[in-house]
Amino acid sequence: MSDRIEVKNVDGVADVRLVRRDKMNALDEKMFSALVSTTEELANDNSVRCVVLSGEGRAFCAGLDMGNFGKMAEGSGGGSPTARAPLAERTHGVANRPQQAVWGWHALPVPVIAAVHGVALGGGFQLSLGADIRIVHPATKMSIMEIKWGLVPDMAGTAIMRNLCRDDILRELTYTGRIFSGADALNYGFATEVSEKPYERAMELAKTIASKNPDAIRANKQIFNNLPDLNAAESLLQESVLQDKIIGSKNQIEAVMAELQKRAPVFDDG
Template identity: 30%
Template sequence: MSGLHLIRHGTIAELRLDNPAKLNAFTVEMLEAVEPACAEIERDPALRALVITAEDSKAFCAGADIMAWSQLEPWEFARNWVRYGHRIFDRVAGLSKPTIAALNGHAFGGGLEFAATADIRVIAPRATLALPEAAVGIVPGWSGTQRMIRLLGEPLVKEMALFGRRISAERAYAAGFAAEISEDPKQKAFEIAEALSAKSPCSIEVAKYMIHAAVGEDRDAMIEALGAGMMGPTADRTEGVTAFREKRKPNFPGI
C-alpha cells in the first residue's frame, strides 16, 4: 500500500517514501505519517540511526502532490499546508538519532526540502536537485529558502528557485550537500548507518545538538537540551528535587 512506511532493521530504522505512481510526491496522508514515525523512532533507544529512502527507481521525491494543495484557499494553503509541512520537516531535522537520506533519483521541491532534513545525503549519479515552484506560481514552502541556504549556499539556491535550473549530483557533491555519489545510494546509506550504530549514541546525539546550535537549526531547543543534560547529573539537581518532595528549603552543594 502506498504511503510512508517505518521499517525496522535491527538498530536501524528506515523511513520509506512510497507513492511511485506520482514519483513519491507527498500527499496529506504521507505528511501526517511523518510525525508519529518520528515519535516512535525517538521512543526506542535500541534504534541508533535512520535511513530515509524512496520506493521508486526514477525519483526520490518529486515534491508535494499538486492535487493535495491546489484547491486550498490562500489562508488554508499558508496555514494548513506550508506551516504544517514546515513543522513536520523541522521534526525530522531535530531527531536525536543521526539520519542519512538515500537519493536514488531526482529530488524536487518538497522532496529536496525533505532530503535536506537529513544529517547527510548519498546521491545517485543520475539524480538532480530542483526547486521548480515558480513554474506553477508558488514559492518553496518547506524550508527551500531557509535550510537549503545553509546547506547549498545562496548562489545555488537562487539558480534553482529563481532560474529554474537543475543541479547535478556532481554539483551537489561539490557543494557539500551530498556526502557521497553512489550507484546504490540505499546500500551505501545503510553501510553508513551500520557504522554509526557501533559508535556511542550519546556522543553522536550531543555532537548533533552542538552542531545544530552552531548553524541555527532549532538553536533554542538545542542549547536548552544541552544545558538540561549538564544539570541532570549534578548534586544541585538531586538536592532541589529532594527538597521539593520533602517540602523544605534546599541546601545546594554547588556540585
C-alpha cells in the same frame, strides 16, 4: 506500516521507506501525515540509533502531488496540506505542518541519512535536506522547483539550505527552478557524497553510526543543531555541559572497555 511509509528497525537502524511507488512518492495529504507521524514515533523510540530515509521505485520523492496544483488553479485552496489555514500559524513548535514533514527529520535526536535517487524535486528536494547526511546517485534530477508554480520554497528548506550552499548559487537555483544533477548537488553542497548505490551506501554508514555510543551520537547531533543559534561562548559551554553528562556514564565506559578489549560494544539504549 502504512500505504505511504514503511519502517523497519534492525540493530538500531530505522529503515524508513516512502512506498507510494505509483506516484514516485509524491507528497499528498496522506504522505504529509505519514512523514510527521513517523518522525514523532522515531523520536520516542530509544532503540533507534540512526535512520535511513529512502524512496522505493523510480524516485526518492517527486515533490508535491500534481492534484494539489490543480486545486490551486481552481482556486479551491488545496495547495497546502493545511487546506489553506494560514501557513504562518505554528502547529509543531517552530514549524507549521508542511514544514514539520521536513524539519521533523532535522530535529530527530539521532542522525538521519537520506539515500536519494531518481528525482528529488521541489518538496522532495526539501525533504532530502531534513537529513544530516545525503547520499545521492550522480544522475538524480534535483530542483528547487517551487518557482515553476509561482511559489517560494516553504517546507523548511530555506532554513537548512542557507548553511549548505553558496549564497549566489542558492539564489540562482531558487529564482530559476533549474534542474541539476546529483553530481552538481555534490559541488553545490547539497550532497554529502554521490554513489551508484545510494541506499546500500547509506545503510553501510548507518550501521557504522549505530555501533557507536548512542549517548555521544545524540549529544553530537544536539551540538550541531544548536550551533546556528549560539555565539562562541555559548558553543564552548554547550560542549562542556554535554561532555560532563557523558564522561563516566555506563555507555561511555562500555565504549572504552570494548576498544581496549578489541570487541564489539554492547550499549544500553536506556
